[in-house]
Amino acid sequence: MKPLATLRFALLAPLALVAFVSTPAFAQTEIIIQQAPPPQRVEMIPAERPGYAWDRGHWRWEGRGYAWVPGHWQPVMRNARWEPGHWEAHGPNWYWREGHWNR
Known part of the structure; x- marks a missing residue:
């Protein structure tokens, strides 16, 4: 391998790795x-379950209409608070914001 090609590879490989690793998994x-x-539907929240946070049910867009997704237990992330997914209106459009943990 030529020295210039080796130098290019040595400089570009770490940059490519950083770009790949820094992409959010969510x-x-x-x-x-x-x-x-x-x-929003009214759901009965089950009795508290240690180590889990309740993720309330929500409407999911299915391409031609909405379908109800029932609530479920979400494993707790240490030192974080669960922010449930929700729909937000901006002008005539509705945007789905996925649930996530806030630290």
């Missing part, structure tokens, strides 16, 4: 629609 396709979700 990245997903953004959902934007113009049809408001139905009213």
Whole structure:
């Protein structure tokens, strides 16, 4: 291998690795629609479960309409608070914000 090619590889390989590692694992396709979700359903929250946080049910867009996703238990992340997913209105559009842990 030529010295210049070796130097290029030595400089570019770490940059490529950093770019790959710094990509968020939770990245997903953004959902934007113009049809408001139905009213939130009332769910009975089960008795508290140690080591878990309740993730309430929500409406998921299925391409042609909404489908209800029932609530479920989410394993707790230490020193963090669960922020449930929700729909946000911006003008005529509705955006889905995925649930996540806040530290």
